[in-house]
Amino acid sequence: MYNKNMNYFGFASAPSNIALMKYWGKNHYGMPMNPSLSMTLGDLRSFTKVSISDRKTHELYINNTEFKIDQKLDNFLSKILNYFKCNNKLKIESVNNFPISVGIASSASGYAALTAAIFNFFAKICTLTEENLKMMQVFACNGSKSSVRSIVNDSQKFVKFENNKITTVPVHEIFSGFWDFVLCIDKKVKEISSSDGHSMACKSIFNAIRVEYANNNIQLLCESLKCGDFEKVQSLVENDTLLMHAAVAENFGGAMYLTQGSKVIISELIKNRGKHRVIWTCDAGANVHLLFHEEEFNFIDSFLAYIKDFVAFDLFTNKSFKGISFDRT
Ligand code: DP6
Numbered sequence: 355m356y357n358k359n360m361n362y363f364g365f366a367s368a369p370s371n372i373a374l375m376k377y378w379g380k381n382h383y384g385m386p387m388n389p390s391l392s393m394t395l396g397d398l399r400s401f402t403k404v405s406i407s408d409r410k411t412h413e414l415y416i417n418n419t420e421f422k423i424d425q426k427l428d429n430f431l432s433k434i435l436n437y438f439k440c441n442n443k444l445k446i447e448s449v450n451n452f453p454i455s456v457g458i459a460s461s462a463s464g465y466a467a468l469t470a471a472i473f474n475f476f477a478k479i480c481t482l483t484e485e486n487l488k489m490m491q492v493f494a495c496n497g498s499k500s501s502v503r504s505i506v507n508d509s510q511k512f513v514k515f516e517n518n519k520i521t522t523v524p525v526h527e528i529f530s531g532f533w534d535f536v537l538c539i540d541k542k543v544k545e546i547s548s549s550d551g552h553s554m555a556c557k558s559i560f561n562a563i564r565v566e567y568a569n570n571n572i573q574l575l576c577e578s579l580k581c582g583d584f585e586k587v588q589s590l591v592e593n594d595t596l597l598m599h600a601a602v603a604e605n606f607g608g609a610m611y612l613t614q615g616s617k618v619i620i621s622e623l624i625k626n627r628g629k630h631r632v633i634w635t636c637d638a639g640a641n642v643h644l645l646f647h648e649e650e651f652n653f654i655d656s657f658l659a660y661i662k663d664f665v666a667f668d669l670f671t672n673k674s675f676k677g678i679s680f681d682r683t
Pocket of ligand 1: 372373375376377378390461462497498499500501548549552637638
Protein backbone atom coordinates (compact mmCIF):
# COMPACT_ATOMS: atom_id res chain seq x y z
CA MET A 355 0.00 0.00 0.00
CA TYR A 356 2.80 2.42 0.85
CA ASN A 357 5.91 2.95 -1.20
CA LYS A 358 8.76 2.08 1.16
CA ASN A 359 11.19 4.22 -0.77
CA MET A 360 9.29 7.28 0.20
CA ASN A 361 10.15 8.50 3.62
CA TYR A 362 6.68 8.65 5.09
CA PHE A 363 6.44 9.24 8.78
CA GLY A 364 4.01 10.63 11.30
CA PHE A 365 5.02 12.62 14.33
CA ALA A 366 3.25 13.87 17.44
CA SER A 367 3.95 14.80 21.01
CA ALA A 368 1.46 14.57 23.85
CA PRO A 369 1.34 15.69 27.46
CA SER A 370 1.05 13.50 30.51
CA ASN A 371 -1.65 14.25 33.06
CA ILE A 372 -2.14 13.97 36.80
CA ALA A 373 -5.48 12.66 38.01
CA LEU A 374 -7.16 14.66 40.77
CA MET A 375 -9.96 12.06 40.86
CA LYS A 376 -8.42 8.76 39.86
CA TYR A 377 -9.68 6.04 37.56
CA TRP A 378 -8.91 2.76 39.27
CA GLY A 379 -10.39 -0.54 38.08
CA LYS A 380 -12.39 -1.55 35.01
CA ASN A 381 -15.97 -2.70 34.57
CA HIS A 382 -17.13 -5.77 32.56
CA TYR A 383 -16.73 -3.81 29.33
CA GLY A 384 -13.12 -2.95 30.14
CA MET A 385 -14.05 0.68 30.77
CA PRO A 386 -13.20 2.71 33.90
CA MET A 387 -15.27 1.76 36.92
CA ASN A 388 -15.50 5.39 38.02
CA PRO A 389 -15.32 8.92 36.60
CA SER A 390 -11.93 10.64 36.63
CA LEU A 391 -10.62 14.18 36.32
CA SER A 392 -7.09 15.32 35.56
CA MET A 393 -4.85 18.31 35.03
CA THR A 394 -2.81 18.38 31.82
CA LEU A 395 0.98 18.27 32.33
CA GLY A 396 2.17 20.03 29.19
CA ASP A 397 5.87 19.95 30.06
CA LEU A 398 6.03 16.18 30.79
CA ARG A 399 5.68 14.74 27.32
CA SER A 400 6.14 11.77 24.99
CA PHE A 401 7.46 12.49 21.47
CA THR A 402 6.63 9.77 18.97
CA LYS A 403 7.60 9.06 15.38
CA VAL A 404 5.80 6.40 13.35
CA SER A 405 6.95 4.91 10.05
CA ILE A 406 6.50 1.66 8.11
CA SER A 407 8.68 -1.19 9.41
CA ASP A 408 10.72 -3.45 7.14
CA ARG A 409 10.03 -6.32 9.54
CA LYS A 410 7.13 -8.75 9.71
CA THR A 411 6.24 -7.51 13.20
CA HIS A 412 5.84 -4.07 14.73
CA GLU A 413 8.94 -2.47 16.25
CA LEU A 414 8.93 -0.34 19.40
CA TYR A 415 11.77 1.83 20.67
CA ILE A 416 11.37 3.87 23.84
CA ASN A 417 14.23 6.24 24.64
CA ASN A 418 16.31 4.39 21.98
CA THR A 419 15.90 0.95 23.59
CA GLU A 420 13.92 -1.73 21.77
CA PHE A 421 10.91 -3.09 23.73
CA LYS A 422 8.83 -6.18 23.11
CA ILE A 423 5.35 -5.42 21.74
CA ASP A 424 2.91 -6.68 24.41
CA GLN A 425 -0.60 -7.96 23.75
CA LYS A 426 -2.24 -4.68 24.72
CA LEU A 427 -0.12 -2.65 22.28
CA ASP A 428 -0.55 -5.26 19.56
CA ASN A 429 -4.37 -5.13 19.91
CA PHE A 430 -4.28 -1.35 19.95
CA LEU A 431 -2.22 -1.25 16.73
CA SER A 432 -4.43 -3.84 14.99
CA LYS A 433 -7.59 -1.82 15.67
CA ILE A 434 -6.20 1.49 14.48
CA LEU A 435 -4.49 -0.03 11.41
CA ASN A 436 -7.71 -1.86 10.46
CA TYR A 437 -9.52 1.47 10.64
CA PHE A 438 -7.03 2.94 8.16
CA LYS A 439 -7.15 -0.31 6.07
CA CYS A 440 -3.40 -0.75 6.41
CA ASN A 441 -1.72 -4.18 6.44
CA ASN A 442 1.80 -2.94 7.08
CA LYS A 443 3.74 -3.18 10.34
CA LEU A 444 4.85 -0.03 12.12
CA LYS A 445 8.14 1.17 13.49
CA ILE A 446 7.45 3.27 16.58
CA GLU A 447 10.17 5.48 18.02
CA SER A 448 9.20 7.26 21.20
CA VAL A 449 11.14 9.48 23.55
CA ASN A 450 9.98 10.69 26.95
CA ASN A 451 11.30 13.71 28.79
CA PHE A 452 10.54 12.05 32.16
CA PRO A 453 11.08 8.51 33.54
CA ILE A 454 8.73 5.78 32.30
CA SER A 455 6.78 3.20 34.35
CA VAL A 456 7.37 4.93 37.66
CA GLY A 457 3.91 6.39 38.12
CA ILE A 458 4.09 9.68 36.21
CA ALA A 459 1.45 8.48 33.76
CA SER A 460 3.87 7.60 30.95
CA SER A 461 1.21 5.34 29.44
CA ALA A 462 -1.13 8.36 29.21
CA SER A 463 1.32 10.51 27.24
CA GLY A 464 2.73 7.45 25.45
CA TYR A 465 -0.56 6.18 24.02
CA ALA A 466 -1.80 9.72 23.35
CA ALA A 467 1.36 10.58 21.36
CA LEU A 468 1.32 7.24 19.54
CA THR A 469 -2.34 7.60 18.52
CA ALA A 470 -1.78 11.16 17.35
CA ALA A 471 1.41 10.18 15.46
CA ILE A 472 -0.49 7.41 13.63
CA PHE A 473 -3.24 9.88 12.73
CA ASN A 474 -0.57 12.31 11.58
CA PHE A 475 0.98 9.54 9.46
CA PHE A 476 -2.28 8.70 7.72
CA ALA A 477 -3.86 12.11 7.52
CA LYS A 478 -0.91 14.50 7.86
CA ILE A 479 -3.09 16.65 10.07
CA CYS A 480 -1.95 20.21 10.45
CA THR A 481 -4.81 21.84 12.23
CA LEU A 482 -6.57 19.86 14.89
CA THR A 483 -10.34 19.83 14.72
CA GLU A 484 -12.53 18.74 17.62
CA GLU A 485 -13.60 15.81 15.38
CA ASN A 486 -9.95 14.66 14.99
CA LEU A 487 -9.51 14.88 18.75
CA LYS A 488 -12.64 12.80 19.37
CA MET A 489 -11.58 10.05 16.94
CA MET A 490 -8.13 9.93 18.48
CA GLN A 491 -9.64 9.63 21.94
CA VAL A 492 -11.73 6.66 20.77
CA PHE A 493 -8.61 4.83 19.57
CA ALA A 494 -6.34 5.87 22.45
CA CYS A 495 -8.89 4.34 24.81
CA ASN A 496 -7.97 0.88 23.47
CA GLY A 497 -4.45 1.49 24.73
CA SER A 498 -4.78 3.34 27.99
CA LYS A 499 -7.85 4.92 29.56
CA SER A 500 -5.86 7.74 31.16
CA SER A 501 -4.39 8.64 27.74
CA VAL A 502 -7.87 9.73 26.66
CA ARG A 503 -7.44 12.71 29.00
CA SER A 504 -4.11 13.55 27.32
CA ILE A 505 -5.56 13.92 23.82
CA VAL A 506 -6.35 17.54 24.40
CA ASN A 507 -5.76 20.92 22.85
CA ASP A 508 -4.15 23.79 24.69
CA SER A 509 -7.38 25.17 26.06
CA GLN A 510 -8.28 21.90 27.80
CA LYS A 511 -6.37 22.28 31.04
CA PHE A 512 -8.61 20.24 33.32
CA VAL A 513 -10.36 17.28 31.75
CA LYS A 514 -13.12 14.98 33.00
CA PHE A 515 -13.70 11.44 31.70
CA GLU A 516 -17.16 10.27 32.69
CA ASN A 517 -19.57 7.81 31.03
CA ASN A 518 -17.19 7.45 28.06
CA LYS A 519 -17.26 11.17 27.49
CA ILE A 520 -14.43 13.68 27.72
CA THR A 521 -15.32 17.20 28.81
CA THR A 522 -13.32 20.27 29.66
CA VAL A 523 -13.69 21.53 33.21
CA PRO A 524 -13.63 25.34 33.64
CA VAL A 525 -11.60 26.36 36.68
CA HIS A 526 -10.96 29.41 38.84
CA GLU A 527 -7.74 31.32 38.14
CA ILE A 528 -6.03 29.95 41.27
CA PHE A 529 -6.17 26.51 39.61
CA SER A 530 -5.50 27.58 36.03
CA GLY A 531 -2.18 28.93 37.32
CA PHE A 532 -1.33 25.70 39.12
CA TRP A 533 2.16 24.24 39.04
CA ASP A 534 2.89 20.55 39.49
CA PHE A 535 6.23 19.60 41.06
CA VAL A 536 6.86 15.85 40.92
CA LEU A 537 9.24 14.60 43.60
CA CYS A 538 10.55 11.54 41.83
CA ILE A 539 11.89 9.41 44.66
CA ASP A 540 11.86 6.07 42.90
CA LYS A 541 12.90 5.54 39.29
CA LYS A 542 12.70 1.75 39.42
CA VAL A 543 9.99 0.16 37.29
CA LYS A 544 7.10 -0.39 39.70
CA GLU A 545 6.52 -3.88 41.06
CA ILE A 546 2.72 -3.73 40.79
CA SER A 547 1.86 -2.70 37.23
CA SER A 548 -1.21 -0.49 36.90
CA SER A 549 -2.78 -3.23 34.73
CA ASP A 550 -2.49 -5.67 37.68
CA GLY A 551 -3.81 -2.96 39.98
CA HIS A 552 -6.84 -2.33 37.76
CA SER A 553 -7.68 -6.01 37.47
CA MET A 554 -7.53 -6.55 41.26
CA ALA A 555 -9.36 -3.31 42.15
CA CYS A 556 -12.89 -4.77 42.12
CA LYS A 557 -11.82 -7.42 44.66
CA SER A 558 -10.85 -4.85 47.28
CA ILE A 559 -13.11 -4.30 50.29
CA PHE A 560 -12.53 -0.56 49.69
CA ASN A 561 -13.73 -0.72 46.10
CA ALA A 562 -17.42 0.03 46.63
CA ILE A 563 -16.55 2.97 48.91
CA ARG A 564 -14.01 4.32 46.42
CA VAL A 565 -16.35 4.09 43.42
CA GLU A 566 -19.19 5.66 45.40
CA TYR A 567 -16.83 8.40 46.57
CA ALA A 568 -15.87 9.23 42.97
CA ASN A 569 -19.46 9.11 41.70
CA ASN A 570 -20.74 11.27 44.54
CA ASN A 571 -17.93 13.79 44.44
CA ILE A 572 -16.96 14.33 40.81
CA GLN A 573 -19.55 17.07 40.43
CA LEU A 574 -18.50 18.68 43.71
CA LEU A 575 -14.87 18.61 42.55
CA CYS A 576 -15.85 20.37 39.30
CA GLU A 577 -17.83 23.02 41.19
CA SER A 578 -15.04 23.55 43.73
CA LEU A 579 -12.47 23.95 40.94
CA LYS A 580 -14.72 26.47 39.25
CA CYS A 581 -15.44 28.64 42.30
CA GLY A 582 -11.86 28.43 43.63
CA ASP A 583 -12.61 26.52 46.86
CA PHE A 584 -9.06 25.38 47.56
CA GLU A 585 -9.78 23.54 50.83
CA LYS A 586 -12.59 21.50 49.26
CA VAL A 587 -10.46 20.58 46.23
CA GLN A 588 -7.60 19.65 48.55
CA SER A 589 -9.67 17.31 50.68
CA LEU A 590 -11.36 15.68 47.66
CA VAL A 591 -8.04 15.07 45.88
CA GLU A 592 -6.09 13.82 48.89
CA ASN A 593 -8.91 11.57 50.14
CA ASP A 594 -9.34 10.07 46.68
CA THR A 595 -5.60 9.34 46.59
CA LEU A 596 -5.74 7.66 50.00
CA LEU A 597 -8.71 5.51 48.95
CA MET A 598 -6.92 4.29 45.82
CA HIS A 599 -3.73 3.47 47.71
CA ALA A 600 -5.69 1.77 50.51
CA ALA A 601 -7.34 -0.47 47.90
CA VAL A 602 -3.92 -1.35 46.44
CA ALA A 603 -2.48 -2.18 49.87
CA GLU A 604 -5.45 -4.40 50.68
CA ASN A 605 -5.34 -6.11 47.26
CA PHE A 606 -1.63 -6.89 47.42
CA GLY A 607 -1.34 -8.05 51.04
CA GLY A 608 0.07 -4.77 52.34
CA ALA A 609 2.39 -4.12 49.38
CA MET A 610 1.94 -0.60 48.11
CA TYR A 611 3.14 1.94 45.60
CA LEU A 612 3.88 4.40 48.41
CA THR A 613 7.30 4.00 50.02
CA GLN A 614 8.73 5.30 53.27
CA GLY A 615 9.98 8.33 51.30
CA SER A 616 6.47 9.12 49.98
CA LYS A 617 5.06 8.86 53.50
CA VAL A 618 7.70 11.22 54.94
CA ILE A 619 6.93 13.84 52.26
CA ILE A 620 3.17 13.51 52.76
CA SER A 621 3.35 13.73 56.56
CA GLU A 622 5.57 16.84 56.38
CA LEU A 623 3.05 18.43 54.01
CA ILE A 624 0.21 17.58 56.34
CA LYS A 625 2.03 19.46 59.13
CA ASN A 626 1.79 22.58 56.95
CA ARG A 627 -1.87 22.18 56.15
CA GLY A 628 -3.85 25.36 56.82
CA LYS A 629 -0.64 27.45 56.69
CA HIS A 630 0.28 26.77 53.06
CA ARG A 631 -1.90 25.89 50.12
CA VAL A 632 -0.30 22.79 48.62
CA ILE A 633 -2.21 19.72 47.47
CA TRP A 634 -0.39 16.39 47.33
CA THR A 635 -1.28 13.31 45.30
CA CYS A 636 0.41 10.13 44.04
CA ASP A 637 -0.47 8.12 40.95
CA ALA A 638 0.29 4.41 40.65
CA GLY A 639 3.82 4.96 41.95
CA ALA A 640 5.80 6.27 44.90
CA ASN A 641 6.39 9.73 43.50
CA VAL A 642 4.61 12.63 45.12
CA HIS A 643 3.02 15.42 43.08
CA LEU A 644 2.76 18.85 44.74
CA LEU A 645 0.10 21.07 43.19
CA PHE A 646 0.18 24.74 44.09
CA HIS A 647 -0.14 28.32 42.89
CA GLU A 648 3.02 30.40 42.42
CA GLU A 649 2.20 32.43 45.53
CA GLU A 650 3.52 29.37 47.44
CA PHE A 651 6.94 29.39 45.69
CA ASN A 652 8.84 30.54 48.78
CA PHE A 653 7.31 27.85 50.92
CA ILE A 654 7.94 25.20 48.24
CA ASP A 655 11.60 26.27 48.01
CA SER A 656 12.14 25.93 51.73
CA PHE A 657 10.11 22.72 51.88
CA LEU A 658 12.26 21.07 49.19
CA ALA A 659 15.47 22.23 50.88
CA TYR A 660 14.24 20.78 54.19
CA ILE A 661 12.91 17.49 52.83
CA LYS A 662 16.01 16.64 50.81
CA ASP A 663 17.86 15.90 54.07
CA PHE A 664 15.42 13.02 54.64
CA VAL A 665 14.43 11.83 51.17
CA ALA A 666 16.50 11.78 47.95
CA PHE A 667 14.50 12.86 44.91
CA ASP A 668 14.77 14.19 41.36
CA LEU A 669 12.49 17.10 40.64
CA PHE A 670 10.29 17.38 37.53
CA THR A 671 8.36 20.60 37.24
CA ASN A 672 5.31 21.42 35.18
CA LYS A 673 3.76 24.76 34.46
CA SER A 674 2.36 24.44 30.93
CA PHE A 675 -0.93 23.00 29.73
CA LYS A 676 0.30 22.44 26.18
CA GLY A 677 -1.83 19.78 24.48
CA ILE A 678 -1.17 17.51 21.49
CA SER A 679 1.35 18.88 19.02
CA PHE A 680 2.53 17.83 15.56
CA ASP A 681 5.42 20.23 15.72
CA ARG A 682 8.84 18.54 16.13
CA THR A 683 10.28 21.30 18.34
C1 DP6 B 1 -3.55 5.70 38.91
O1 DP6 B 1 -4.45 4.52 32.24
O2 DP6 B 1 -2.31 3.49 33.05
O3 DP6 B 1 -2.91 6.88 36.96
O4 DP6 B 1 -6.08 1.94 31.08
O5 DP6 B 1 -4.88 -0.07 31.93
O6 DP6 B 1 -3.64 1.67 30.64
P1 DP6 B 1 -4.79 1.38 31.56
O7 DP6 B 1 -4.40 2.13 32.92
P2 DP6 B 1 -3.79 3.54 33.11
O8 DP6 B 1 -4.21 3.82 34.65
C2 DP6 B 1 -4.06 5.06 35.26
C3 DP6 B 1 -4.31 4.94 36.70
C4 DP6 B 1 -3.97 6.16 37.52
C5 DP6 B 1 -5.17 7.06 37.72
C6 DP6 B 1 -5.59 7.94 36.57
O9 DP6 B 1 -4.73 8.41 35.80
O10 DP6 B 1 -6.79 8.22 36.47
